[in-house]
Amino acid sequence: MAATDPTRTETLAVHAGREDFVELGVHAPPIDLSSTYPVRDLDIGTASFDALVAGDAAAANPVYARLHNPTVARVERALATLEGTEACVAYASGMAAITALLLASRARGAHVLVVRPLYGTSDHLFASGLAGLEAQFVEAHEIAAHRRPDTALVFIETPANPTLDLVDIRAVVAAAGDVPVAVDSTFATPILQRPSELGATYVVHSATKFLGGHGDVVAGIVCCPEADAKALRQVRAATGGLLHPLAAYLLHRGLPTLALRVERAQASAIELARRLARHPAVARVCFPGLGTVRGAHLHTTQMRGPGTLIAFEVRGGHDAAAAVMRHVALLTPAVSLGSVDTLIQHPAGLTHRVLDDATRERCGITPGLLRLSVGIEHVEDLWADLAQALAATDDGSGRLRDAA
Numbered sequence: 001m002a003a004t005d006p007t008r009t010e011t012l013a014v015h016a017g018r019e020d021f022v023e024l025g026v027h028a029p030p031i032d033l034s035s036t037y038p039v040r041d042l043d044i045g046t047a048s049f050d051a052l053v054a055g056d057a058a059a060a061n062p063v064y065a066r067l068h069n070p071t072v073a074r075v076e077r078a079l080a081t082l083e084g085t086e087a088c089v090a091y092a093s094g095m096a097a098i099t100a101l102l103l104a105s106r107a108r109g110a111h112v113l114v115v116r117p118l119y120g121t122s123d124h125l126f127a128s129g130l131a132g133l134e135a136q137f138v139e140a141h142e143i144a145a146h147r148r149p150d151t152a153l154v155f156i157e158t159p160a161n162p163t164l165d166l167v168d169i170r171a172v173v174a175a176a177g178d179v180p181v182a183v184d185s186t187f188a189t190p191i192l193q194r195p196s197e198l199g200a201t202y203v204v205h206s207a208t209k210f211l212g213g214h215g216d217v218v219a220g221i222v223c224c225p226e227a228d229a230k231a232l233r234q235v236r237a238a239t240g241g242l243l244h245p246l247a248a249y250l251l252h253r254g255l256p257t258l259a260l261r262v263e264r265a266q267a268s269a270i271e272l273a274r275r276l277a278r279h280p281a282v283a284r285v286c287f288p289g290l291g292t293v294r295g296a297h298l299h300t301t302q303m304r305g306p307g308t309l310i311a312f313e314v315r316g317g318h319d320a321a322a323a324v325m326r327h328v329a330l331l332t333p334a335v336s337l338g339s340v341d342t343l344i345q346h347p348a349g350l351t352h353r354v355l356d357d358a359t360r361e362r363c364g365i366t367p368g369l370l371r372l373s374v375g376i377e378h379v380e381d382l383w384a385d386l387a388q389a390l391a392a393t394d395d396g397s398g399r400l401r402d403a404a
């Protein structure tokens, strides 16, 4: 078995979570839409119910869809395999996954240490004090000093949204001591980064992004040791933030091409970042590969490359950024990221709008900042579109182009 057991991520992405196909005699994952399951043997039903409510991964009878779904369980197995963790628990969205993680952590204490910047809604969730949690925002190097007996969790995001700052996962794990560390690894994907190998207890993804990869599924996951997954499944069963089996199918459908998509997008991002840095309409480019973000050196150590996202600031502030959004033709002017098509958005006006002005400023989210999620199109086509959209910022002649 061991001799033929694949361990390379590219191969696992194609085959993981499909282990029962031979037995089932299928070549694609069956979609099980049952909301309930017949219980003919009450003893088995009762034992299954007890096991699932306690957070077990599976039982002889799924009993009810809020407790277990085989289609969801398959993609969970695949994602745990890719992240190198024992377990994965899938939710209806990335925010549902983070909420469940916070509720599950609440049993250990009320205090959470959080490193900014973060995805805007995550920041909002922490700042809002959900479930009586007291979130304290600190710099990564301040974690050890601010740890308390009731600290339940340390939460970081790397690469961070939208500035692409990198946080040293190993250093954060060391500073956290026996407090579990959660890493939102959405921007990296398991192709570029495996936080569990660096000591993180929880790996969080908005699977809406690269893992789904085609802009047609909303999903979230937490990958972790099986012992920690039990509490996460209990929260899911109690609060109902389930991943729908059709969404689970689409998520699983996207995984085989994950490595190809990320590698192509990353190669293009490296080239586009270089060209943007030389463009007269661009004041600054945030990209780990250019050494222009905090912790940039980590892209060759804890990551396998600089990633596929670029943040850049256009000269002319908000109006120039708005002109770029208006003039892109091939690029999709939209929030979200990690899709096969290239997306461009304005963090200050959209994804990070919920932050207060002072926090936005501290995080470097300026009025002229745009975030580019590079897709798998040909890099020259992407550059041609970007270049013509940037030209519209030169002299405020956007109106002329609109009329043309």
Ligand SMILES: *Cc1c(COP(=O)(O)O)cnc(C)c1O
Binding pocket: 093, 094, 095, 096, 119, 121, 122, 157, 161, 184, 186, 187, 205, 206, 207, 208, 209, 218, 219, 220
């Ligand atoms: C999108 C995103 C989220 C939230 O995920 P949803 O699937 O939209 O709920 C969380 N973290 C990061 C880094 C994201 O990009």
